[in-house]
Amino acid sequence: MGVAEEQSAVVLNQEDFEELARHALRTNESLRLEFIGGKLGVKGVPDGDHGRIIAWLSRLCIQADSGWWLFADQGLRVETYRNGNARPDGALVPIDTFVGQGEWASTDGVLMVVEVTSADSDTNRRDRVDKPRAYAESEIPVYLLIDRTTCEVKVHSQPDGVRYEQVVTVPFGKTVSLPDPVGFELDTEPLKDWA
Template identity: 60%
Template sequence: MTPRTEQHRPEMSVEEFEELERHAPETVRLEFIGGRVQVKPVTDGNHDHIIAWLQRLCMQHRPELWLYADRGMKVESYRKGRARPDGVLAPFGFPKGHGDWSGTEGVLMAVEVTSYDSDTHRRDRVEKPDAYAAAGIPVYLLIDRDDHAVVVFDQPEDGRYRHEEKIPFGATVKLPDPVSLTLDTDPLKDLAD
């Protein structure tokens, strides 16, 4: 099975990207996906509130875990990519001693909330699922504000998620093992704009 994203010759090495990212202004968030440097949009208030809502739910139902916001992750095959998911669900204490970029061992779920920019489709709906699946992250949760839906990707295999389910805001979403959470997505209806 081939990845959905086109293969590009890398613009630079991972080491060059990490050096660039270290010196980027605090107002810019950079990622290295599919061999390309990408600028991740700065979040808005509703975006931040969605992550806070999800952090609270995870803490209430799975207190041994934490949803880490904007944690640098080594993704894609052989960890040649670098991403900053909006959230990473992992055991509490997961990033201790990792430096700027963590491997995916122990990560249960990556979370992205769509932004209102022209690259959202390619980045969040195409490239990120492939990158997270290739890194072996069991669940990818996409909170899609454009489509007013939650998309749950799971069962990573051969660099792709074998299962994808799209559920409209307002419905109850059951996140599969190893996350094992049930979300009432009704509050997301007011946060889509």
């Protein structure tokens, strides 16, 4: 068996993944692991513009409802048909939703997840293919992708347990509706400065 075949034959269960993720965090704080679709992935470390986008969006979410919080990097157990762990850039929830849940929380109560693309080589597959599927399978109502590569915002909604049935795409500078349960208009003009 060749090296490529050996690597594809590795089976990782939920407990093994969580131990590996804990060890990786202890040894390298900039290393963030995810386990989606049966594949181990490494998520890029955010840059300053990435952080500014999350801060901006956090403020808007709190202004829309003071009982909400956009938690950055909260690990979520995703995918209903197989074990999976994702660490979205933001998870919008009522403030006490994650209390007592630990590093990998349930998606129950999550109103919206947010991803902001990074410059790493895995962004296309991870943020545009794997995560929308995993979040839809977990029936998270809204997935907001802020795509700094294409200078677009994609709002995924109406999960059917397999995929999002509706995807609205607008270029930076336009206003887009974040559907219920989020339910507010997002003016994307400021994103032009952080792409």
